[in-house]
Amino acid sequence: MKVLYISGMYPTPVYPQKGIFCHEQVKALKQVNVDVDVIVPITIYDKEVKQKVWDYEGVKIKYIRFFKLPGVKRYENIGKFLYFSLILSGINFKKYDVIHADAPLPAGDAALRLSKKYQIPFIVHGHGLDVFFDVSYKNAPNCQKIIECCMKVYEGADAIVGVSQKVINCIQERMDIQKKSYVVFNGVDVNKFYPTDKITKEKYILAVGNLISIKGHDDTINAFAKLVNSGVTNIRLKIAGRGPLELELKRLTVELGISKYVDFLGYVPYEKIAELMRNAFLFCLPSWYEALGCVYLEAMACGIPTIGCYDNGIDEIITDGVNGFLVHGKHYCEIYNKLLMIEHNIYSEVSKNARKTVEKQYTWLDSARKLYDIYQDVVRNC
Structure with missing residues (x-):
């Protein structure tokens, strides 16, 4: 052929x-x-x-x-x-x-x-x-x-x-x-994206995507600010990607008083993305206009809890609370409720199911x- x-x-x-x-x-x-x-x-x-x-x-x-x-x-x-x-x-x-x-x-x-x-x-x-x-x-x-x-x-x-x-x-x-x-x-390449013991002392939530409106980075930042203000200060937010909203999103972190907890990583090579995902504690990309999004599958393959949006392609793969989490687009309070669970040990089974889902039919x-x-x-x- x-x-x-x-x-x-x-x-x-x-x-x-x-x-x-x-x-x-x-x-x-x-x-x-x-x-x-x-x-x-x-x-x-x-x-x-x-x-x-x-x-x-x-x-x-x-x-x-x-x-x-x-x-x-x-x-x-x-x-x-x-x-x-x-x-x-x-x-x-x-x-x-x-x-x-x-x-x-x-x-x-x-x-x-x-x-x-x-x-x-x-x-x-x-x-x-x-x-x-x-x-x-x-x-x-x-x-x-x-x-x-x-x-x-x-x-x-x-x-x-x-x-x-x-x-x-x-x-x-x-x-x-x-x-x-x-x-x-x-x-997803399951030999490149795979679970591993966390080698970093830094606990962080990861977002990967162009810094454009549809990716919902502002909602992630608002939800993360609410998490920090609730007393959860032992975790960071890392955002990998570049785009026209970079300055606006950085200003938002300053306005919300959480800039010291947020890292804007800019362009990150593909191999480095895999490493970032392996060591993250949670992946969050509440993109509200997404046909699918390979980054969700990559995060799931790394065995980390993954948050996506209903009514987008990823909701055909993620079942909320089973192998990942789903929220409605442009609703940062829903994201916050999912992030709250990071302080509890309920992510373990979801993480295992995420990896199994990818291995079974999404390579x-x-x-x-x-x-x-x-x-x-x-x-x-x-």
Whole structure:
């Protein structure tokens, strides 16, 4: 089975943690004997990527530049522009059995055009809840055209994969995709993320995620402040990630009088994240707009109690009080009630169940095997 994997969410030499979940997926596909070539589209004005090819952890990545004006202007045409760049790249597309596109634009639209030209089946893989881009571009004058372009991609796809049922539901609400939709959860490398005895003397709660609104870091900080003010002062809060809300979140810790208990770690390499998780006492990310979130699975694999949100992809995996904890988005008092339990010994069984849950069906190999079955189905039915 030979697959062309097109993804704009993929590591670069400058930012190797970008889209690391896609890279882990590709590595797992190779382990189940899928021959994968990776194409990463980058805009003509992108200054981050200097090279055309990068061999990273046994995966050969080819960066293809395509035309796109800054901002949202003509965004509905970027798939067409990427298609032209791919045609001119000299790639022999006829050697592929399947094209795997991450997201409908630009990869999905380009894959649709390649599929028609070379008669190759393609799948679209949805990693986010904004499946029609009408949240990201709701104020753009061409938003409706962007939506229509996404719909054409879904209509033309041989299979549509979502990282959670929530993703599939977001598409199904507008168009019928039941006969060709699949849920393939992301996974975790259980050999990299695993439980261990705490080697640090410092007791801390960990949050990992970009410093943006949807991640709910402000709710975590408010809940943590309430915990500290209740008398629990033998624990810290560590937040790993960078983003536009960094100064605002730091100011919040000062206003709440807890800045001396909170560490903003900024960008943290992937390997260091695993170490931070292994030594944390609890993971908290009350993200209220999340298709799934690999960090939850990674925390669970490390056997630490994990807090996520209801009505997001992770609630398809976490059962509250059994293998993790769930709260409603934007309700920091609910988070506080979960944090209160850190002073009691009720986390032990939850931690064990979290690890068992991941080991049973949420490794990257589990994910890769399901994708392989989908590839076979679309080739067989082509």
